[in-house]
Amino acid sequence: MKVLFVDDEIDFLEIILKRMKKRGIDAMGAATEEQAMETISKNSIDVVILDVKMPGGRSGIEILTEIKYRWPLIEVIMLTGHAMLEAARDGMEKGAFDYIVKPADIDDLFYKINDACKKKSLQELKIKHIDKIMKEEIKT
Amino acid sequence: MNRIAEFFKRRFGLQRYKDEYNTEELRIAFKERYHHFKLLLNANNSALEIMTGIEQALQAKKPFGMSFVKTNCIAVTVSLLRLLKNLEQLSEGKYNQLYPRFDDICNKIKFLIEQKAEAKDERFIIPLNAIDRTMVDLVGGKMANLGEIFNRVQLQVPAGFAITAHAYRHYIECNDLQTEIDRRFIATDVTDMAALTVLSNEIRQLILEADIPQGLAAEIQKAASLLEQETGRTISVALRSSAQGEDSAANSFAGQYHSELNVGLENLLKTYKEIVASKYSLTAITYRLNKGIRDEDIAMSVGCIVMVNARSGGVMYTRNPLDTADSSIFINSAWGLPKAVVEGSVDCDLFVVSRNQPMQVSHKEIKEKKNQFLCFGADGNCQLDQTGIDKDLPSIHDEQALELAKLAITIEQYYGAPQDIEWAIDPDGKIYILQCRPLQQMATLKIDYPEELRLKSKENVLASGGIVICHGLASGEIFTVNSPADMARFPQGGILLARQALPIWASLLNRAVAVITEHGTFAGHLANVAREFKVPAIFGMKDITAILKNGDLVTVDTTNLSVYKGQISMPEKDIQPVKSPMEGSPVYQLLLEVSQYIIPLSLLDPYAPDFKPENCKTFHDITRFAHEKSVQEMFDFGKSHNFSERSSKQLYYKVPMQWWILNLDDGVKEEVKSKYIRLENISSIPMIALWEGIIAVPWDGPPPIDSKGLVSVMFQSTANRGLEPGMRSAYTERNYFMISKNFCSFTSRLGYHFSIVETLVSERTAENYVSFRFKGGAADNQRRIRRVQFIGDILTDYSFRVEVKEDNLIARMEGYEMDYMKERLKILGYLIMHTRQLDMIMSNNAAINYYRSKIDNDIKTHLLGTNGEK
CATH class of the missing domain: 3.30.1490.20 (ATP-grasp fold, A domain)
Structure with a gap:
């Protein structure tokens, strides 16, 4: 399972990557939107943990929208230090798997990443199965 | 994703396609449903935990800030959205009327937490x-x-x-x-x-x-x-x-x-x-x-x-802050700026002026004032300087005290309430008012010490003296605070000991049970805040920091201006409850208002006609409704998906058994091609637990039936052909388990009754769940009802929530740890086997008692281990 953490706080990024790796998660980091998009394009990322407030450019919600549009199967968990009810609602309605306010409980985050991965793998399984059936139907 | 959903719906949603489920599709459908159900339970539990946290905060009245209110509101809203999303997936949108209710509640919460004062005047x-x-x-x-x-x-x-x-x-x-x-x-x-x-x-x-x-x-x-x-x-x-x-x-x-x-x-x-x-x-x-x-x-x-270049300055109270009955004016005064008085860093003079005409100074204390605050140059700030030869002289004379007292009365009369006034006198003798605010007064504390306490306290006096700042009696361990660095280590329930009564120590007043200082006046900032927080305090206790050391357990008694060794407590009945400053505060009030949209539960009875989405008034109602429906959706899996025998395997336990197994996900250790599956190969935690209960005690066979019972069986068999063992109908489906590692749906028909166990058991305690339904029998209706009541009583004793309607029993349990859940599943397994045909003897009280005692004994001896704890 491959997880990408997107956060402009480099210190936070370093700590969380270390802790996730300790738990056996293949975790990568990106400090900007550009880095995030490039990492997703080049790696088969399962889950993205995204900060709601990124410096300059677009908001985390806009980045979420683009990720869900380009890679619908990737699950996105919003992780933020900003307690904004509207952003939380907006993020969830735009397809975020979850919305967590920092400081996040590391066990809780770990469980949520696992749940998000599981959801993604189920979707993939379903698509694979449909694919198989369709091929069989075409044959017959 | 919608296209995929559509495809599945088209393919499987219609009844005529249901039979076409092949094993793989059934597994995918199960996995998906199971996953959504788990996520829903997780969201439900988070929401309930947050509600508990809010309730506790409101009850404990301990300090919390706006960040607590906001983060909890967000967390509960997100949990609700997760809950709704997963219910939508589980039920194919059957309950989408919940969304408008959610939006409405959410908007109300948002309005409350985001409201702020709008400034209309835009002057800088x-x-x-x-x-x-x-x-x-x-x-x-x-x-x-x-x-x-x-x-x-x-x-x-x-x-x-x-x-x-x-x-x-x-x-x-x-x-x-x-x-x-x-x-x-x-x-x-x-x-x-x-x-x-x-x-x-x-x-x-x-x-x-x-x-x-x-x-x-x-x-x-x-x-x-x-x-x-x-x-x-x-x-x-x-x-x-x-x-x-x-x-x-x-x-x-x-x-x-x-x-x-x-x-x-x-x-x-x-x-x-x-x-x-x-x-x-x-x-x-x-x-x-x-x-x-x-x-x-x-x-x-x-x-x-x-800036007033004050020759002397201070603070006056228009009344005695420690005695509502005392109308004297209290003037605290020092050389130089009034800063010396309000900061509590040096001792200062006290003038008490009686209001009675002619007004006069009724009492005065002239202290040694070693230092004073003075202005130095245009930007010299102000610094503490030696007072020199003036140190023992009164900082104001009596006429000035009377003049100040008259101003105090004028201001008090204008505001109509006691006031706390900061003043300064310039070198020309002109009096300036620098600040004015309402004065908080407290009644004198009259402690009626029990004789035993009086003797005990006399023997244990460690120090006496000083002035009362705030009345009270409190015991705790001494903690000396010399610098801000000491503050981080200040223990909850400690007694704050300091040389000076500095305003910065006010941060510790929610942890300290009492305050003792060597210097400071009752007009200082710390004194004011101590009274606001009702923390007993004595200031000006000479050399007390040399007498007491950290960790000393002492009692502070402001009535006798004494510190005693050890803990001396007043009898419980004499202790005045202290009202938390949180109660009624804006943050507390906001959480209380917000909680009205979150916590109350009005949808109580899932069988009531008003158990509908449109009647959800709070987040709690929504979680209750969604949870109830999700359980139905999830645990109707066995009911709503036809069981394909070809895809199942027969259980092999010593010999081939009449039990069939369908692995939905990871319920077996190894997939096998043969038509049998051995028990050792099963990895489903709940199924193994159920099975252990099923085989725990051999069945004695059917109870002896009297002639009335036999007639009843014959009648029921005639009336309901489906009950005959030989008949093939919906009732006569085989006993089968649909399993994954943590899930088990078990349907059985043993004898004439029909039962379903649906359960989820894993390390994630909050998600654990078991539901048990039991129905039917061959005896008449009355005795069938008595049997389900009999079973219901046993299950209630073992912590199940039981509902009985006619001969239909539903028992539930959730949120217990894995080992506890496994034990309860064993009991269910046992009961499914051993309540067979017991409906027959339900008119015979002696037989009922015999079986109840046998069952209790079996459970205690064979299922719960030696201690038989329930």
Whole structure:
């Protein structure tokens, strides 16, 4: 399972990557939107943990929208230090798997990443199965 | 994703396609449903946990801030959205009417937590001669009162102006500081004093580093120049915090914000920033937190008034703060600026003036005043200096005391309530009023000591003396505070011991049970806050820091001005309950209002006709409804998916059994091709537990049936052909388990009854669940009902929630740890086997008692281990 953490706080990024790796998660980091998009394009990322407030450019919600549009199967968990009810609602309605306010409980985050991965793998399984059936139907 | 859903719906949604489920599709459908169900349960549990947290906060009345309110509101909203999303997936949108209810509740919560005072007046600067007490929101409490004294009471007040709340907001907004401040608050554990100290330093630094917007800076400088022109000489000013809520009746904020004296105009802007930043001083943050005041409700206005080069100054109370029956005026006075009195750092003189005509000084205490605060130069700030030969002289003479007392009465009469007034006398003898706020008074504490206590306390006196600051009796361990660094280590329930009564110690008043200092007066900031928080305190106990050391267990008794060795407690009945300052505070009130949309539960009965989405009034109602429906959707899996025998395997336990197994996910250790599956190969935790119960005790066979019972069986068999073992119908499906590692759906028909167990058991305790339905039998209706009641009684004894309707029993249990759940599943397995045909004997009380006792004994002996704990 491959997880990408997107956060402009480099210190936070370093700590969380270390802790996730300790738990056996293949975790990568990106400090900007550009880095995030490039990492997703080049790696088969399962889950993205995204900060709601990124410096300059677009908001985390806009980045979420683009990720869900380009890679619908990737699950996105919003992780933020900003307690904004509207952003939380907006993020969830735009397809975020979850919305967590920092400081996040590391066990809780770990469980949520696992749940998000599981959801993604189920979707993939379903698509694979449909694919198989369709091929069989075409044959017959 | 919608296209995929459509495909599945088209393919499997219609009844005629249902039979076409092949094993793989069934597994995918199960996995998906199972996954959504688990996520829903997880969301449901988080929501309930948050609700409990909110309830506890409201009940405990311990301090919490706005970040607690906001993060909990967000967390519960997100949990609800997760819940709704997963219910939508589980039920194919059957309950989407919940969304409008959710939106409505959510909007109400949002309205409450995001409301803030809108400033209508957009002036940055208002001169003192245009200010009155109605302008609190614009210029803060301190300047509003000062303006009132000057313009309405027409007493001598130094000239000046206020830099308004609008100016503050403009400064913060232009630098986009609020979002960052809020973020840092959320990331901080507010119960950790060290973390709060770091937070305070960081936020103040943020403010100090931000630029004052040009327009605002220009207006401040222009107003100061004008003030200088009007005064007709080079001036220095005092910049004083004047936050909203400061100097009010309920909250004095005494000494919690910063004021800077003797500021040269060239340093005006730099000092303005420092005063604004003091909104986030450690003491101010903790004060607001402990009193439940919303950060966003406080805009820091700043008063800028011409510096009075005081010869002497101090604070006077128009009444005795410690005795509501005493109408004397209490004047605390020191040489130099009144700062010496309010900071509590040096001893000062006390003059008590009687109101009775002719007014006179009824009591005075002239202390040794080694130091005084003086202004040095135009920008010399003010420093503590030696008082020299004046140190033992009275800082004011009696005539001045009487003059001050008359002013005190004038102000008190104007406001109609006791006042706390800061004053200064310039070298020409002119009296200036510098600050005025309502005085909080408390009744004298009359402790009626029991004889035993009186003797005990006399024997244990460690020290006596000083002055009462706040009445009370409290025991605890001594903790000496010498510097801010000591504050982080101050223990909950400790007694604060310090040389000086500094305002900064106020941060510890929510942890300290009493305060003792060597110096300080009852007019100081710390004294005010101690009274606000009702913390017993004695100031001015000579050399007490040399007598007591850290860890000493002592009792502070303000009535006798004594400290005793050890703990001396008053009888419980004599202890006055102290009202938490949180109760009724704005933050508390907000959480209370918000909780009305979150916590109450009105949808109680899932069988009631009003158990509908449109009747959900709170988040709790929504979770209740969604949980109930999700359980139905999930545990109807067995019912709604036809079982394909070809895809199942027969259980092999010693010999082939009449039990079939369908592996839905990871319920077996190894997939096998043969038509049998061995029990050793099963990895489903709940199935193994059930099975252990099924085989725990061999069945004795059917109970002996009397002739009435036999007739009944024959009748039922005739009436319902489906009950005959040989008949093939919906009732005669085989006993089968649908399993994954943590899930088991078990359907059985043993004898004439029909039962289903649906269960989820894993390490994630909060998600654990078991539901058991039992129906049917061959006896008549009455005896079938008695049997389900019989079973229901047993299950109730083992912590199941049981509902019985006719001969239909539903028992549930959730949220217990894995081992406990496994034990309960064993009991279910046992009961399914051993209640077979018991309906037959349900008219025979002796037989009922026999079976009840046998079952209890079997459960205790074979299922629960030796101690038989329920």
